[in-house]
Amino acid sequence: MHFKKIALLSATFCFNTLTLADINVGVTVSTTGPAASLGIPEKNTVALLPKVVAGQKINYIILDDASDTTASVKNTRKFISEDKVDLIIGSSTSPNSLAMVDVVAEGSTPMISVSAASRIVEPVDGPRRWVFKTTQNDISMALATAEHMANNGVKTVGFIGFSDAYGEGWYQAFVTAADLKKIKIVSNERYVRTDSSVSGQALRILGSKPDAVLIAASGTPAVLPQKTLKEVGYKGAVYQTLGVANNDFIRVGGKDVEGTLLAVGPILIAPQLPVSNPVKKSAMVYYKAYEDAYGVGSVSTFGGHMWDAGQVMSAAIPEALKGGQPGTTAFRAALRSALERNKEVPASHGIYNTTPTDHLGLDQRSRVMVKIDKGTWKYEPLN
């Protein structure tokens, strides 16, 4: 009898959700596995995203893909066929997001990625018409880095990066950026995340006598080259990339990473931004919301990307509702075309202006330079 009651109850629930026609959003992020340090703040942020937009209730369904490409695809298929979602947000890493692209296009469901690779949305054609993203491209970060170098009299740069897509992607972007600023790259070294020593590479870089060194690595493995460079007697400036923008990097690096410079999204140091910065106001909204919920000093750039996905979604929904009722193909198609017509949407990493050929929509307002000073991130004016 109990079983009958439960069955009846759940049937009513199902019926309810169907009749109300809420907007359903499927979120797949990597809250476990190697990318967990990205996925956890992203998942935490979902709880802060808008619950009602234009009078429509929004339901978020969160699944973990364990940093695994296959699981992210499986989650995506489940969202489309079982949950009949109107929008998919995720996943945390580029390989996962890239694998999802074809699946969402097949299911005619728009997707907003929160991972970095520019290939996820570029060029906008075929299945990528359904895909958007909220993370800055490597090239815009590389340009900011090169600009800061040029402004500080750096003429030659030594490069060391991961021997994977991250290091290679950054190298390509930085070659372009350095060329524009007339900076010469004098050495190009690679290492693996799991390496226990990079002395050889550090000595080669030292031998090429660069004015500055750029390390293209992410998370705590990025400490190793910087520590080794210091050990072999390198005295110049060290630049890192946005991949190190979490507190673990400072915890492990300690004294060795003092003075490190990097280009990141403004959210990392939102309270320090000058009032004139156009992103300060919208970034502070997220900063405050996250700190209120999860404690002081808990904000990370990764959660910011998820917040931004929520903001561009909310901006597009009123327009999309004109195209059809949530839960229908018409609504999803309308949402897709509304997402590529966003105008000046203020969020935590920048201000989004999407077009049918630009599914990212960020400009130079989306990055700032920061410096590690006494174990904390400090805003560093670009000039």
Next chain:
Amino acid sequence: MNWDIALFLGQDGLVNGVIYGLLAIALVLVFMVTRVIFISQGDLVAYSALSMASLSGAKTPGTFWLLICLAVIVFATESWRWKKGLQVDWRSTLIWALFFPVIATFCVLALPTNSLAGNILTTICIITPLGPLLYRFIFRPIANASVLFLLIAAVTLHGILVGFSLLFFGAEGWRIPLFTDQGLSIGNVTIKGQSLIVVFVTISLVALLFLFFEKNIFGKALRATAINRTGAKLVGIPIEFCGDLSFAMAAFIAAISGILIAPLSIIYYDTGFLIGLKGFVAAIIGGLVSFPLALFGALLVGQLEAFSSFWASAYKEVLVFTLILPVLFWRSLRSRHVEDDE
């Protein structure tokens, strides 16, 4: 490349080499006595280094809870076997499953976490009993299986230990401060104090092992078991106790190597596997039977790694693991091939 660079790389390679050497010695020891290729040796090294890091961050390392759980499990199984009327060596069981966990608990609770010596002691007390406990739990019930079967069990154990490692220490890396910032300057080259400590500790440990095998009755029993298991059994050497002892020594060596590398490099939950593999390459050079050759192989691996990272950083690992091919080729030419000798 000039002399300064060569000396720097040589020093780097030597430090890594002696640590691989410790691993290789432990692998050879365990293999000779129990025929287990103990892949998890590297994981125990990572456990040790990460436990050090946790302790210096004033946190109780997850490995401590693992030790307590394993001790309880082993104690329960031994009691169950005893009840069934099987023979149980209670003396050694009490040492591994009661004495060491109690000492470790005392260390974790009582020792101040800001003292280096205290942390080292705690780490050794936590990691060393893990060896014999894992042996009793996993390898002893299948002690008479084929080498391949034991290897499969070892690979499985490695997978489980890495999983626990991720659970205990998270995906990000850890590092502890150097034991000493001092260094010796000779011309343009600085010899780091840390390197000297590593080399000195390793040499002492190797000397100690040598004395143990030559002079101590337990050491002689281990050697006898390694040379001929059946013969050793016939003259009354308890084979299972030898298994316990060899795993305990391997885990102790792992604890020491972990403590030595914790300040040198950034350690991740899965670092152990790669270190273990390099130790394995060295052990293979010694044919898995010779301690001096294994040590020599380890020094070779260390140097090769250091110099290849200078000349061809992208191919470093490839070069190190390619080293195993000519060695295997040469050994296969020299030795008579035996199809699983059990």
